[in-house]
Amino acid sequence: MRREAEPPRRIAALGFRRFGRSDDPLSRDHCRRNCECHALGQEMKFRRVALIVVIVAFIALAWYAWGPSHTPQGQPPLASLNNDNFSSFKDSFNEASDRIRIVLLLSPT
Amino acid sequence: MTLLRAGASAVEELLDKIPGTQLRVLVVWEPILWTDLKKPSGSILARLSDLRVVQFWDRNHVVAEALRPGLPQEGTTGIDGDRLSDEILWDDVAVYPPGPRWTDQPPQPNYFGGPVYDVIPNVREALDRLTTRGSL
Numbered sequence: 001m002r003r004e005a006e007p008p009r010r011i012a013a014l015g016f017r018r019f020g021r022s023d024d025p026l027s028r029d030h031c032r033r034n035c036e037c038h039a040l041g042q043e044m045k046f047r048r049v050a051l052i053v054v055i056v057a058f059i060a061l062a063w064y065a066w067g068p069s070h071t072p073q074g075q076p077p078l079a080s081l082n083n084d085n086f087s088s089f090k091d092s093f094n095e096a097s098d099r100i101r102i103v104l105l106l107s108p109t
Numbered sequence: 110m111t112l113l114r115a116g117a118s119a120v121e122e123l124l125d126k127i128p129g130t131q132l133r134v135l136v137v138w139e140p141i142l143w144t145d146l147k148k149p150s151g152s153i154l155a156r157l158s159d160l161r162v163v164q165f166w167d168r169n170h171v172v173a174e175a176l177r178p179g180l181p182q183e184g185t186t187g188i189d190g191d192r193l194s195d196e197i198l199w200d201d202v203a204v205y206p207p208g209p210r211w212t213d214q215p216p217q218p219n220y221f222g223g224p225v226y227d228v229i230p231n232v233r234e235a236l237d238r239l240t241t242r243g244s245l
Contacts, residue, residue: 069166070151072158078148081137081167089135089172092163094210096133100239101205102232103218104134104225105173105198106117107141108149 116200116225117156123229124159130240134162137172141199173198179215192223200224204235 069078081089093101117136124134136157138149148166157164165172176198192201201223209216220235222228 068151069148069154071154071164072162074160075158076163078154079163079165080148081165081171082169083171086171086175089137089165089175090211092133092135093205093215097208097210098131099207100130100132100236101207102120102132102134103172103176103203103205104117104120104136105176105201105223106136106138106225107145107199108138108153109142109144 117153119226119229120202120232121157121159123233124157124161126233127236130236132161132236134159136162136164137167138165139167139170139173139197139199141197170197170199176203176215179217180221181217192221202228202232204232204239206239 071078079085079088093103120134134157138153140146148168154164167173180203192198201221202225203218204220205216205218219239220231222231
C-alpha cells in the first residue's frame with residue numbers, strides 16, 4: 001500500500017513552524033531535542049550573566065580597595081598616619097596654634 | 110553610616126556659616142567597621158571641602174590613643190564622659206583654644222563630645238565662646 005504524502009516538516013530550532021502528526025516518533029524526538037536545546041541555551045545565558053556580575057563586582061571591589069583618595073582641591077593630600085610619622089599630625093596641630101583647632105575623629109562608613 | 114557621613118557634612122555646613130573664623134580642622138578618618146578596608150575615597154573626603162581642613166587616614170587609631178591622655182576626667186564641664194569610656198574614640202569632636210601646643214601630651218580641649226552630628230550646636234557654642242573671648 002502506498003503511503004500518503006506527509007505535509008512538509010520544518011525544524012523549530014531553525015525558526016520554522018513544525019507540521020506533522022502528533023503521534024509521529026520523529027516529531028516527539030525533535031520536540032525533546034528542542035526543549036533540551038532551549039534549556040541549554042538558558043543555562044548558558046545564565047552563566048554568561050553570572051560571569052558579567054562577578055567581573056563587575058570584582059572591578060567595583062578593586063576600585064574600592066585601590067581607588068584614588070584625592071582630597072578636595074586646595075587641601076593638602078591625605079596623609080596616612082602610623083607610629084613612625086605621627087609627628088606630622090602633631091606638627092599640623094602645633095602649626096595652627098595661633099587659632100582654634102578642631103580635631104574630628106570619623107569613620108569612612 | 111548615614112549619620113557618620115551626615116556628621117562630616119554637618120561640620121562642613123558649620124564651617125560655611127563661619128567663613129571668617131580663623132581655625133584649623135584636623136579630620137582623622139579611622140577604620141571602625143569591617144567595610145573600612147582602606148582609606149576613604151575621594152567622594153567621602155569631598156564631604157569636607159573647606160580649605161581650613163586637613164585630612165588624615167589613621168589605620169591604627171594612633172591619634173585616638175594619643176588624644177586620650179589630654180582629655181579630662183568625666184564630670185568636667187564641656188566634656189561628655191560617656192564618650193571617654195569608649196574603647197576607641199571615634200565619631201567625636203574636640204575643640205582646642207588658640208595657644209597651647211602639643212608637646213609630650215596633647216593639650217586639654219575646651220570641648221569634647223560626640224556623636225559629631227548630634228553635638229554640632231555644642232561645637233558652635235564652644236567656637237562662639239572662644240571667638241568672643243579672643244580677637245579671632
